Amino acid sequence: MFKSLLSSVITQASCQEGAGYLKRADTDRLHEIFLKYATVEKNGEKHITSEDFVRKFLGLFEEDDYNKESVKLIAGIVDMDKDGFISFSEFQAFEGLLCVPDALYKTAFQLFDTNGNGLVAFDEFAEVMRKTALHQKLPFNMESTFVRLYFGKDKKRLVTYPEFSQFLHDFHEEYGVEAFKKCDKDGSGFISAGDFRDIMLSVKKHLLTKDLMTKVINASGFPQGERKISFPYYMAFNSLLNNMELIKRVYLNATNGHRTQEVTKEEFLHSAQMMSQITPLEVDILFTLCDMIHHTNGGDEGSEVWVTTPSRNGRMVYNDLNSITPEQYFKQVTRRVAEIKAVSSPEERGVFIQILESTYRFTLGSVAGAVGASAVYPIDLVKTRMQNQRTGSFIGEVAYRNSWDCFKKVIRHEGVFGLYRGLVPQLIGVAPEKAIKLTVNDLVRDKLSDKKGNISLYAEILAGACAGGSQVVFTNPLEIVKIRLQVAGEIATGNKVRAWSVVKELGLFGLYKGARACLLRDVPFSAIYFPAYAHVKAKFADENGYNHPLTLLAAGAIAGIPAASLVTPADVIKTRLQVVARSGQTTYNGVIDATRKIYAEEGARAFWKGALARVFRSSPQFGVTLVTYEILQRLFYVDFGGSRPSGSELHVATPIEETMKKPQHIGGYQVALPVLTGLETKFGISLPRWSYAKPAQSQAQSQAQ
Incomplete structure (x- = not known):
């Protein structure tokens, strides 16, 4: 009884908060869409199954050999009472949740809140995390001090939404530190270039652009020019990639908003110290990465050291930063919500x-x-x-x-x-x-x-x-x-x-x-x-x-x-x-x-x-x-509060917005796909798509399944 009441309260709160940020589509229109996918009747009401919601409505996991456990976990974000069926009130509540500014964090929270009580226990977190592709590739130490600090010494403490959002924010950074420790077996504070590459391509892959992956990481062309990567360099490298949007603002501050003006390392450092405590090591890495990506002379095949030619005599421009800036799903989702709000309510002015x-x-x-x-x-x-x-x-x-x-x-x-x-x-x-x-x-x-x-x-x-x-x-x-x-x-x-x-x-x-x-x-x-x-x-x-x-x-x-x-x-x-x-x-x-x-x-x-x-x-x-x-x-x-005059500003559709062009996705659901994708790119929570590993498995494994 209490559990059902709490779920109802959370549902109503999501709807009310979402309505404050985005004018949702008419309820009748939303209900009409819901009925197209509702194939099950329960207690006199129509419901959507987990498979229909994830695979047909969202358009995810469309393969015949899809991973049913992953589909169940994603549907559980919407299925507040965790009965395997989605009612219209739950469908509408999730639409409202997608409209709030912290939709990405709330969606992640509901993914881990598997029993729907509004709190996350350690067992719930561990159960979901162990099913992710990242954990299967590089297991995280669930007995670490980091975990105990959040869930208590005996790991019995229940974590609220605000606390869990902070935990998720810190967890992926801790995952990177744990990965470094596992590779640094002798405790020297150094790992090999190969280990660095493996960590970046598994734990930190969402921070890498195509250019970084091909010209730096896969080529082992690290700016240190050495076969060993130190822990300070490792931390600065990841911190830099995590804060590229801040780096862009520092650049624009140094150039007074001009995007084509060349900036020296000294000018950038001066601007950085005025705005934020970006370290000199991070700035060194930034300028060297720009050099490597745009002016790289490859050495012999298989060489771990690449010789770089300074670009523009040690200067950089704004477009150089785009080559090393990862796609920020959360930022684009937030901007998209603001655009929908502006377009949908011009009459309110x-x-x-x-x-x-x-x-x-x-x-x-x-x-x-x-x-x-x-x-x-x-x-x-x-x-x-x-x-x-x-x-x-x-x-x-x-x-x-x-x-x-x-x-x-x-x-x-x-x-x-x-x-x-x-x-x-x-x-x-x-x-x-x-x-x-x-x-x-x-x-x-x-x-x-x-x-x-x-x-x-x-x-x-x-x-x-x-x-x-x-x-x-x-x-x-x-x-x-x-x-x-x-x-x-x-x-x-x-x-x-x-x-x-x-x-x-x-x-x-x-x-x-x-x-x-x-x-x-x-x-x-x-x-x-x-x-x-x-x-x-x-x-x-x-x-x-x-x-x-x-x-x-x-x-x-x-x-x-x-x-x-x-x-x-x-x-x-x-x-x-x-x-x-x-x-x-x-x-x-x-x-x-x-x-x-x-x-x-x-x-x-x-x-x-x-x-x-x-x-x-x-x-x-x-x-x-x-x-x-x-x-x-x-x-x-x-x-x-309205749109800018025609010809004054052009909005070019991003790849994310292209994925949102589903005729049945109105209101908050226009950002459903990028929000769910953001679970992976923001927190590293990647659920397996297939029911078995892809390349083909052995006959014994097939029989076991």
């Missing part, structure tokens, strides 16, 4: 917060747009003049032979500042134009994304098209004033043309002359540009989903090439409609009329005038704009 976020985006977009426009404005002026140049036979000699000729003549006749005619109204209009474009694109993307934040290509194109259409209300008045100022220098008059005089001359409705052509240009441009930018950026991101500013600039520029070039005909028509026709030049009465007359008088090639200049202007402009926008967000980041 108040109106005031959303207004502040829009103001924040507007401000950053304005600054970024101004920077981008200023950077390429001379090219834009040349493009406009080339597009306005008429080549009909009755016009006479053309003013400019090509874009370069136009550029030189503007400087010769109008001075360097002539290249910036119309810049002021451009900068005034860029703020609302960029802000509304980014805001509408984000808004439509959010509406068309599913609950997991995924969006189809068609939805991306539609979002971009809506963004392009919405900006015309600001773009058209801005561009017609800018264009008339840009071509004013071609007319030799004594009067200086100013922006305000152009606005008064046009009037309100005149400011929207050529708006249809502007729509024909801006809608397809944004429909092409935003999806292209997102996908190119994804390709350029590193393995952590991080984009260096140079990759952002490249992604923005590359995406601008097809977008700018393909809409040039619409841009030519818009330019012709918006400029003031001089004496002898053809006038136009709309998009269709302009299209017919341009084709009749100048041919199809006229529609592509200034295409090269347009690409050279639009491509770098958007590259500069978006890289500025991204950098501003990184420098002045404010968390409003």
Whole structure:
């Protein structure tokens, strides 16, 4: 009775705590999924068997020769009353448990709490531990002082969850010490390089990256350059690998957040002592490992000593650390839970917060747009003049032979500042134009994304098209004033043309002359540009989903090439409609009329005038704009509780997240697989997958089973 009551209390606590960290899927939806796997009825209620939960729902141990004992232990994490069947309340409780920040520790605790009383006894711990692959390969001394300190001299003390979490944290380190002692048979404080390799590949394998395993451990290329490994070196080596996330923070502290800046050993040591007590020996090992992995000259086959060439003269950069940083499942699970929470509850943010976020985006977009426009404005002026140049036979000699000729003549006749005619109204209009474009694109993307934040290509194109259409209300008045100022220098008059005089001359409705052509240009441009930018950026991101500013600039520029070039005909028509026709030049009465007359008088090639200049202007402009926008967000980041604007930050799916793409895994169950995998990578608790050892066993062993 007491046992059942205690299990119920633990179940309710898990549900309540989990609900506080992650908005779970609707109970009806969860129950619907539960019923798909519930094949047993007990006391009038449906239940899931241990095998169905582990093998069918979680997708683990799918082999025909699976280890039934391992399946039973994993199912026991969920099966609170340990009757071999999982009820809906237990199914729901585990979903809630997966949502809490310490889900990994609580899951491990429930694995060892085999009788479900909320406490772990020594016998329970020993029973589970002896079934692990690690213990079978390298048995742990269950009579050690370490064990007795936690479970008491007579090993009768029951350990609570907080105490057991500390025990698990220390246990794996003690396992490594025990392994060293077993190999150091004469008590000299040294073990052979071969023993070191065996320990690292068995007890400490989860700390090793592929590069470390192949280039250092398997090759016996240890930084000491000796056949013996001392205990201080052994402890420092493992401590370093255990704390690689801290090492990364020390590096970023030394470089003020720059990931490409080279750091010397002395600079790193100084930063380390400011943040944490990382020992000089650990730092020595760190720099030597970076050297070995990236600049290693192999010796003779079988040699235990490798000669290393210093990388970058004893310096390292951030990417060097990735080669020796083990995959941190616990960190990724925690981040994933935070992402699910943010995506699943955007409606919980108040109106005031959303207004502040829009103001924040507007401000950053304005600054970024101004920077981008200023950077390429001379090219834009040349493009406009080339597009306005008429080549009909009755016009006479053309003013400019090509874009370069136009550029030189503007400087010769109008001075360097002539290249910036119309810049002021451009900068005034860029703020609302960029802000509304980014805001509408984000808004439509959010509406068309599913609950997991995924969006189809068609939805991306539609979002971009809506963004392009919405900006015309600001773009058209801005561009017609800018264009008339840009071509004013071609007319030799004594009067200086100013922006305000152009606005008064046009009037309100005149400011929207050529708006249809502007729509024909801006809608397809944004429909092409935003999806292209997102996908190119994804390709350029590193393995952590991080984009260096140079990759952002490249992604923005590359995406601008097809977008700018393909809409040039619409841009030519818009330019012709918006400029003031001089004496002898053809006038136009709309998009269709302009299209017919341009084709009749100048041919199809006229529609592509200034295409090269347009690409050279639009491509770098958007590259500069978006890289500025991204950098501003990184420098002045404010968390409003929602998703960042589209294009500001890319999340690249990790291998762990790929494993979570199970249609029946909603809510907390989205992190079920990485949490269970974390039992091995965090604590070394690896349960055998098969019912027998793999290579093939002897006939006598088969008969014995």
